[in-house]
Amino acid sequence: MTVLEMAKELHLEIISKGEAEVREIHGVYCCDLLSIVMGRAKADDAWITVMGNINAVAVAVLADVSCIVLSEGMGIDEESIAKAQEQDVCILKSGLPTFELSRKIAEFCAL
Numbered sequence: 001m002t003v004l005e006m007a008k009e010l011h012l013e014i015i016s017k018g019e020a021e022v023r024e025i026h027g028v029y030c031c032d033l034l035s036i037v038m039g040r041a042k043a044d045d046a047w048i049t050v051m052g053n054i055n056a057v058a059v060a061v062l063a064d065v066s067c068i069v070l071s072e073g074m075g076i077d078e079e080s081i082a083k084a085q086e087q088d089v090c091i092l093k094s095g096l097p098t099f100e101l102s103r104k105i106a107e108f109c110a111l
Contacts, residue, residue, distance in 0.1 A: 001108070002021060002022065002023060003025060008110055013093040013094070014092055015076060015084075016091040018067065018084065018085070018087075019088050020075055023066040023090065025044060025045070026042070026045065027046070027049065028102045028109075030106045032050055032051050034051065034055055041065055042065075043065070046109075047060060048102050049098075049102055050072050051074075052070050052074050052075055052077070053082050054077075061089060067091065068090070070092065070094070071096060071097060072095070072097060073093070073094075
């Protein structure tokens with residue numbers, strides 16, 4: 001399942017498209033503490049967080065996650081969006097709580 005297919009099916013807002021058309025999702029990781037995400041998120045995870053800042057973009061690149069999904073309706077600043085676009089990082093947004101969103105992604109992607 002590609003990030004773009006998941007985003008369309010779950011009605012997620014695309015903030016930065018990145019590699020959404022070609023990146024696949026092989027897992028879901030939920031955490032807001034960036035140092036933990038760097039050490040524990042796996043490549044191709046959909047990373048769900050409320051951390052909408054430039055440091056989250058850097059962590060997404062280091063952890064090689066398939067996308068950042070901002071939960072709880074959290075936003076992200078323009079500088080971070082520009083950096084995400086420069087680094088081909090996909091950022092999505094949902095108003096759903098983190099747990100509900102992670103469950104929907106896992107179900108939809110048959111994880």
